[in-house]
Amino acid sequence: MIRVLVTGAGGPAGVAVIRSLLSRADVEVYAADMDGWASGLYLVPAERRRIVPRALDPEFVNAVISLCGADSTNVLFSTVDSELPALAARRLELGATVLAAPSLETLEVTLDKFALSERVGSAARVPTTRLVGEASRAEKWDFPIIVKPRRGAGSRGVRVVHDRAGLDALGDDTSLIAQELLPGDEYSVDVLANAVGDVIAAVPRTRTRVDSGVSIAGRTVKNEELEATASAVARAVGLTGVANVQLRYDSNGAAALLEVNPRFPGAMPLTIAAGVDMPSLALDLALGLPLPAHIDFREVANVRFLEDVFLDPSEILFSENAAHDESDG
Numbered sequence: 001m002i003r004v005l006v007t008g009a010g011g012p013a014g015v016a017v018i019r020s021l022l023s024r025a026d027v028e029v030y031a032a033d034m035d036g037w038a039s040g041l042y043l044v045p046a047e048r049r050r051i052v053p054r055a056l057d058p059e060f061v062n063a064v065i066s067l068c069g070a071d072s073t074n075v076l077f078s079t080v081d082s083e084l085p086a087l088a089a090r091r092l093e094l095g096a097t098v099l100a101a102p103s104l105e106t107l108e109v110t111l112d113k114f115a116l117s118e119r120v121g122s123a124a125r126v127p128t129t130r131l132v133g134e135a136s137r138a139e140k141w142d143f144p145i146i147v148k149p150r151r152g153a154g155s156r157g158v159r160v161v162h163d164r165a166g167l168d169a170l171g172d173d174t175s176l177i178a179q180e181l182l183p184g185d186e187y188s189v190d191v192l193a194n195a196v197g198d199v200i201a202a203v204p205r206t207r208t209r210v211d212s213g214v215s216i217a218g219r220t221v222k223n224e225e226l227e228a229t230a231s232a233v234a235r236a237v238g239l240t241g242v243a244n245v246q247l248r249y250d251s252n253g254a255a256a257l258l259e260v261n262p263r264f265p266g267a268m269p270l271t272i273a274a275g276v277d278m279p280s281l282a283l284d285l286a287l288g289l290p291l292p293a294h295i296d297f298r299e300v301a302n303v304r305f306l307e308d309v310f311l312d313p314s315e316i317l318f319s320e321n322a323a324h325d326e327s328d329g
């Protein structure tokens with residue numbers, strides 16, 4: 001039996017990875033989260049549920065390393081952005097447990113939207129991107145433009161700046177980037193690359209309805225330009241395994257790069273339904289098994305609804321690091 005630990009079991013990406021791997025007869029899935037109320041924990045048998053510290057806790061990686069040792073975990077999947085660099089930086093300490101994630105170098109360049117724009121350079125169409133301050137003031141912009149955090153997620157801190165006065169008002173804040181506004185349609189492309197970085201599948205999809213930064217309805221789309229652009233971006237950042245490349249059309253009708261999320265997206269069930277079971281393939285990759293040279297997909301649409309799971313209250317795992325927001329009940 002292959003033992004796999006999936007962290008971030010409370011998030012949609014964690015749930016998608018757990019569900020995919022549960023369908024494999026050769027895998028025992030363990031699920032971890034910082035919060036005992038994380039729904040994905042309850043998809044696996046009680047003896048395979050684990051509570052870990054929050055990602056930014058200095059003890060987080062130590063705790064995961066000892067969990068993996070104690071459980072003889074073969075492969076570790078993290079579905080949480082903020083866990084990934086810390087885990088990848090200490091990959092070797094995981095011993096016999098393989099971390100199914102891109103290299104630390106790839107993680108660092110993709111989690112920094114400015115470094116990403118520089119890295120991809122001319123390998124794909126990248127919108128003009130400058131650090132806010134001297135560099136952004138020196139640029140001849142066509143307003144309006146976008147300003148957003150270098151390291152952001154979930155659209156937090158993204159704003160439209162309408163004129164030079166608005167840009168000047170931001171001062172020198174190099175935690176922000178100024179970026180050419182891409183006015184066209186937006187797509188996400190889920191990409192899987194093998195151990196040497198060859199792209200095996202690139203599945204474009206719309207994000208027709210988005211809730212809390214996660215696409216909850218959309219469709220996969222056959223589109224060679226999107227597939228080729230996302231593949232070129234994946235090669236430029238040295239991707240191995242799975243990433244989600246976000247693209248948007250520019251004013252000339254060319255697909256341009258918004259960002260790369262170096263992990264499983266919350267909309268992964270749609271890509272799986274389209275015929276590319278990326279969690280399962282990423283497991284094979286982590287195990288050193290050969291992958292097909294190319295996997296095709298079909299066009300399919302999805303909608304998503306919430307589902308309640310009822311448990312004996314004594315089953316809920318105790319977690320002291322849980323933070324819940326019950327304000328909107």
Ligand SMILES: Nc1ncnc2c1ncn2[C@@H]1O[C@H](COP(=O)(O)OP(=O)(O)O)[C@@H](O)[C@H]1O
Pocket residue numbers: 127146148152153154155156158179180181182183186246248258259
């Ligand atoms: N250059 C841009 N042009 C147009 N819209 C943008 C641009 N940058 C960001 N956005 C909008 O803001 C959203 C979030 O930006 P993104 O770069 O994906 O960062 P994150 O998802 O990490 O917050 C995008 O999905 C898009 O709708």
Ligand SMILES: [Mg+2]
Pocket residue numbers: 154155246259
């Ligand atoms: Mg995004």
